[in-house]
Amino acid sequence: MSQILPQYLMLPGPTPLPQAVLQALSGPMINHRGPEFAELFREIEAGLKWVFQTQHRVLMLTGSGTTGMEAALTNLFSPGDKVLALSNGSFGERFGQMAEIYGLEVERLAYEWGEIVSPQALSARLEADTQKQIKAVLVVHNETSAGVLNPLRELSEIISRHGALSIVDAISSLTSTPVQMDEWQLDVVLGASQKGLMVPPGLAFVALSPKAWVAHRSAELPRFSLDFSVTLEYAEQGWTPWTPPISIFHGLRVALAMMREEGLEAIQARHLLLRNTAREGLEQLGLRLMIENPDHASCSVTPVYPPEGLSADLIRSHLHQHYNMVLGGGQRKLTGQIFRIGHLGYQFQPTIWAVLQALEAALSQLQKS
Numbered sequence: 008m009s010q011i012l013p014q015y016l017m018l019p020g021p022t023p024l025p026q027a028v029l030q031a032l033s034g035p036m037i038n039h040r041g042p043e044f045a046e047l048f049r050e051i052e053a054g055l056k057w058v059f060q061t062q063h064r065v066l067m068l069t070g071s072g073t074t075g076m077e078a079a080l081t082n083l084f085s086p087g088d089k090v091l092a093l094s095n096g097s098f099g100e101r102f103g104q105m106a107e108i109y110g111l112e113v114e115r116l117a118y119e120w121g122e123i124v125s126p127q128a129l130s131a132r133l134e135a136d137t138q139k140q141i142k143a144v145l146v147v148h149n150e151t152s153a154g155v156l157n158p159l160r161e162l163s164e165i166i167s168r169h170g171a172l173s174i175v176d177a178i179s180s181l182t183s184t185p186v187q188m189d190e191w192q193l194d195v196v197l198g199a200s201q202k203g204l205m206v207p208p209g210l211a212f213v214a215l216s217p218k219a220w221v222a223h224r225s226a227e228l229p230r231f232s233l234d235f236s237v238t239l240e241y242a243e244q245g246w247t248p249w250t251p252p253i254s255i256f257h258g259l260r261v262a263l264a265m266m267r268e269e270g271l272e273a274i275q276a277r278h279l280l281l282r283n284t285a286r287e288g289l290e291q292l293g294l295r296l297m298i299e300n301p302d303h304a305s306c307s308v309t310p311v312y313p314p315e316g317l318s319a320d321l322i323r324s325h326l327h328q329h330y331n332m333v334l335g336g337g338q339r340k341l342t343g344q345i346f347r348i349g350h351l352g353y354q355f356q357p358t359i360w361a362v363l364q365a366l367e368a369a370l371s372q373l374q375k376s
C-alpha cells in the first residue's frame with residue numbers, strides 16, 4: 008500500500024476527526040483546577056446536554072464507553088439487586104456479564120444477534136413482575152456488533168410504566184440517531200467520545216435523571232474514581248475530581264461547535280443518507296445485508312455478509328492493503344462471518360461511494376485469484 012494514500016477509517020468508532028478538531032487537540036495544557044478549564048468544562052457540558060437532549064447534568068469520566076457502563080452499575084445498585092438485561096448482540100451480552108460480575112441478579116431477555124428486542128416481550132415480562140423486583144432494565148440502543156437499532160422510545164415507555172430505571176447504552180447512537188433523554192424519560196444515558204462526537208477515545212459520558220440520582224444515594228456497590236457523588240461535587244465547580252484528558256476537552260469544544268452549526272436534525276438526516284447509500288450500494292453489488300428490515304438498521308454501521316466462497320476478513324485485508332480502507336470485522340461469534348461499514352461521525356456520502364467502488368473492485372480481484 009502506498010504510504011501517501013489517505014486512510015479511510017470506516018469503523019463505528021474510533022471515527023475520523025475533522026481538521027479543526029485535530030488542530031484543537033494540540034492546544035496547550037492548562038491548569039485543570041483553574042478558571043480556564045472551568046469555562047471549557049461548562050461550555051462542553053452545555054453542548055453535551057444539547058446532544059443528549061436533557062436538562063440534567065452530563066457527567067464526564069476519563070475512560071471509554073465501557074467505563075461509563077461500569078460506573079452506571081456500581082453507582083446505582085447494591086449486591087443482589089435484580090436487573091433485566093436486553094441483549095441482541097455483543098454489547099448487550101457484555102452489559103449483562105458485567106452486572107453479574109458485580110454481584111447483581113441478572114435476568115436476560117436475549118435474542119439472536121441482529122434481531123430487535125421485542126417491546127411486546129419486554130412489556131409481558133415487566134407486567135409479570137408485580138412485586139417490582141426488577142430494579143432496572145439495561146438497554147443497548149444501537150447494538151454495534153450486529154448493526155441493529157432497538158426501538159428505544161417504545162422500550163422506554165414500557166420501562167417507565169413499570170417503574171424500573173432505564174439504563175441506556177447510547178454509545179454508538181448518540182448524534183447519528185435521535186436520543187431524547189428527557190422527552191423519552193430515560194434514566195441513565197451513556198455515551199463515549201470516540202463515536203459520533205468526532206473526538207478521540209478517552210471520555211465516557213453519563214447523564215442521570217433525578218430518579219437515577221435517588222437510586223445512587225442508596226447504592227452500596229464499592230467504587231472510588233468513578234463515584235458519581237464525587238464527580239458531581241467537582242462538576243459544580245467546573246472541574247473533574249481527577250486529572251482530565253485536557254486535549255480531548257479542547258477537541259470536544261470545537262467538535263460541539265461544528266455539530267451545533269450543522270444542527271442535530273441535519274446530522275441525523277446525514278447519517279440516514281449514509282446508511283441508505285451503503286445499503287443500496289451493497290445490495291447492488293449482490294451482497295446480503297445482515298439486517299434486512301431497514302427500520303431496524305443502524306444509522307452508524309452496516310453489517311454485510313461476504314459473497315459465497317470469500318471470507319469477510321480476506322475482503323477487509325484486501326481493502327486495507329490495496330485501498331487503505333479500514334472496515335470493521337465481525338465480533339465474537341460473528342468473527343470472519345460478516346464485515347461492517349462504519350459511517351458514524353465525520354462521514355459523508357462521497358466516502359461511502361468510494362468504499363462501494365473499492366469493494367466492487369476488491370470482490371472482482373479476489374474472485375479471479
Ligand SMILES: Cc1ncc(COP(=O)(O)O)c(C=O)c1O
Nearest residue numbers: 071072073098149151178179199
Ligand atoms: C454499543 C456499544 N456499547 C459499548 C461499547 C464499548 O465502548 P468502548 O470500546 O469505548 O469501551 C461500544 C464500543 O464499540 C459500543 O458500540
